[in-house]
Amino acid sequence: MKHGKFYGVGTIGERGQIVIPAEAREAFNLNAGDKLVFFGSGELLLTIKREQVETFLSKMAKKLDTVRKALTEERGDTGE
Numbered sequence: 382m383k384h385g386k387f388y389g390v391g392t393i394g395e396r397g398q399i400v401i402p403a404e405a406r407e408a409f410n411l412n413a414g415d416k417l418v419f420f421g422s423g424e425l426l427l428t429i430k431r432e433q434v435e436t437f438l439s440k441m442a443k444k445l446d447t448v449r450k451a452l453t454e455e456r457g458d459t460g461e
Contacts, residue, residue, distance in 0.1 A: 389402035401411060409430070411417075416431035429437050 386408070388405035390410065391402060391405075392400045394400070404410070411430070418429050418431050418434050420427040420429070
């Protein structure tokens with residue numbers, strides 16, 4: 382997966398269907414019938430293939446644990 386790549390602009394049709402640019406579909410192996418999961422926060426909308434959600438959440442949990450540990454060490458907390 383390439384980080385920070387701009388794939389173009391998609392369009393939302395009258396029925397709420399999203400057209401994903403061909404280059405993005407190819408790069409992320411998106412095909413007709415694939416299920417996508419949508420997460421949002423503020424102005425950010427994140428889309429992930431359904432079968433990748435568990436992997437994504439596991440990676441995010443590990444990163445959060447790393448951040449939590451660093452913040453705890455910075456404050457000098459002992460965890461006791």
